[in-house]
Amino acid sequence: MPAPHALILGGTAEARALATALTATGTRVTTSLAGRVTEPRPLPGELRTGGFGGAEGLARWMRDHHVTALLDATHPFAHRISENAAEAARSTGTQLIALRRPGWTPTPGDRWHSVHTLTEAAALLPTLGHRVFLTTGRLGLQAFVPQDGADPLHALWFLIRSVEAPDPPTPHHGQLLLARGPFTLEGERELLREHRIDVLVTKDSGGPATAAKLTAARELGLPVVVVRRPDPPAGVRTAPDVQTVLALLSPAAADTYP
Template sequence: MLILGGTSEARELAAALVARGVRTVSSLAGRVSSPRLPAGSVRIGGFGGPAGLAAWLAAQRPRAVIDATHPFAAQISAHAVAACRAQRVPLLRIERPTWRPGPGDDWHYVPDVAAAAQLVPRLAERVFLAIGRQQLEAFAAVAECFFLIRCVERPTCPLPPRHELVLDRGPFTRAGELALIDRHRIGALVTKESGGAQTEAKLLAARTRRLPVVVVRRPPRPPAETVATVAEAVAWLEQTLA
């Protein structure tokens, strides 16, 4: 079984399959120098586009491919659809349910991080930027705001002139997020529409402090058979392998 991973769902799925005696290979993009490794075999690095992935599938002949990548990993999801179609390998995507605003939430949806960077000066002077490190450069020219930037590893791109960097990895708690927001006198939050429980605490804390939240919408991904949970993925695999 090939698992396109790098998420908590991918690690949970790998553990469940290995416990059932299924041979798994988890593929990680390699963007983090010290990733949390799943059970089973692991390969790190890209395949070389859809043709490279198709060649890997032709050589290794997995029974199925599970796309358990991050909702913003649109490129590898598109490659998986094309490669699995070319090699006639069953493909399933685990799609996290999106977060939904609750009563009293002040959410502002934007199509991309560039739009988020344009919007935040109109919302607050001190901003909690929780979008990872890949697209921080979009905020580098925003001099009107102070940014509290949290990511797993130190960014290599240009950063805003006024910022503080926090290197940390989830899961996070509501109490911890409230303490962070209060300590830095945060007035707004920017996040990607990632979904999942591991990083939802910042939204709960923003609700408690009545902060506006800028939500970057997910990029489109090509259609594929989809489930919402690891348990559903395991049930699909059991049926497929049978």
């Protein structure tokens, strides 16, 4: 009987940890990356890069490669991929688990402003500050580009942090900072002070790797615009960490995970 074959839709630290844990159990593991990062770090198991061609293409690949479990460990904001995974799992009758690290929650002293989209975040910014630390990734930055000469976004300056350079259009005034987390609290404090940041924009990615900026903003009394994550597709089983995924797949495998 062939070994189980888990397809991980990856791109996160949790996906890497999941691939490592499953490979150690003897499971055949394939991690799929969207290809947005040009030089991904090495991963255990097999690696494929690029899209599948929607839900139908994903389902076809799963049938052709005898996938027994589909594990969605993409970024919490990769909603389209998650929708395709849910549809492909339904059409193939494959077990699907979405690994979603818990989101961030405000603590006393935080000045958070919750929005649902980057467009809403951009509309709110001129009322909160003038020097913006923009940490929403390299996609969707057109939301912060002024539409005309009277657009109040013209008056804002942006420090844009991204793992890789974004495609245009990007905000007109500011600076691009290429960096990959995790980030330290000391480093985030210094960054906010050096660039005289007076408002932070972030997606609710969750996890510790990029959370230090929230603590630094709280210490400095800065407002933070938080783009809330979309809900997972209806009916999809979710897990907050690797061990829970392993327990859902095989309790015995979970017992061996540190």
